[in-house]
Amino acid sequence: MGGMSARPNTEAAARQAENTAPHRAGFACFVGRPNAGKSTLTNALVGSKVAITSNRPQTTRHTVRGIVHRSDAQLILVDTPGLHKPRTLLGERLNDVVRTTWAEVDVIGFCLPADQKLGPGDKFIVKELAGIKKTPKIAIITKTDLVDSKTLAEQLLAVSRLGEELGFEWREIVPVSAVQDRQVDLLADLIAPLLPESPPLYPEGDLTDEPELVMVAELIREAALEGVRDELPHSIAVVVEEMLPREDRPADKPLLDIHANVYIERPSQKGIIIGPKGKRLKDVGTKSRKHIEALLGTPVFLDLHVKVAKDWQRDPKQLRKLGF
C-alpha cells in the first residue's frame, strides 16, 4: 500500500524517528472544495465520528476539531467550512474564518477528490493557499477508491503542476481513501514531523473538545438565565472562547482556564445580567463553575464577560459568530 505514496520512503523514516524524536503537537486543517471529503478524512484519522459528514455540500458550519493521539505526536485537526467564491457578506465572513484558521495552523492539507477534474474552485483555493507562505502544505487526493490508477496518476500530476504554476512546492502529495482506510495512517505519519515540538495539548483520550465546549456554554447560559427568564426571555447566548489547562501547574493540582462571553441583545440588558456591583454575574460564575467542575472533573477558573451583540437573533453574521 505504501507504494501508492508519492514519497514512499517518508513513512519508514517517520516510523524510525518515532523512537528517538521529541514529542510533537500542533494543529492541521483540511481545506478543499465542498464535498471533497474533509470531514470523512478527519473521522478516519481520529477513528471516531466527530465531524458531521453528509453528501450535501456545506454541512460543516462549525470549526470541529478531532484529536489524533500517537506516541510521537498529537495532531489536532481543525475542520473549516469550505472556501468558495463569496457572493454575500456572510460568504465573505465565512472565507475570513477560513483564512484566519489557515494562518494559525501548523500544516494545511489541501483535499482534492480523485474522481473530479481539478477545476476553477480548486484553483481559487490553492491560489489563496500560495499566499500563506510559511505554513507547510500537503496535497491530499481523496476518494482514491473511486478511480483507476491511471486517473489517479493524472490527478497527482495535475495537483503537482498547479503548485508549480503558483510558485510553491507541496511538502507531500498523498493519495488516500478514508472510506477504505487506505493510506490514512500514512497521512498522519507525514503530518506529524511537520508539527512543532511540544508536549500533548489535550488529555489522552479526548477526541474532540466540541461537545465539552457546547455543554460548558449551556451550563453558563442556564445559570445566567436563572431568575431573569421574564426579563431576558431568549436574549442570552454564551460562547466559550477558550478552554485551556493553565501552564506550570503541578500534575496533581491542575486548573482549567475557561474564557466565555455572555451575549445580550441590547445595552440596557447589561445591568440585568451584571447586577448591582457585579453581584449577579459573580453568582452566575460561581454557580456555573461548580457545575462545570462536576462535569469535567477538574478545578476551573471561569472568566466571564458580558457583551452586546445587537439584535443577534435577526442578524445572520451574529448568529454565525454565536455558533448558530
Ligand SMILES: Nc1nc2c(ncn2[C@@H]2O[C@H](COP(=O)(O)OP(=O)(O)OP(=O)(O)O)[C@@H](O)[C@H]2O)c(=O)[nH]1
Ligand atoms: N467513495 C468514497 N467516498 C468518500 C470518501 N470520503 C468521503 N466520501 C464521500 O464524499 C461525500 C462528502 O464527504 P465529506 O467528508 O462530508 O466532505 P467535506 O469536504 O467535509 O464536505 P463539506 O463539509 O461540504 O465541505 C460523502 O458522501 C462521503 O461519504 C472516500 O474516501 N471514498
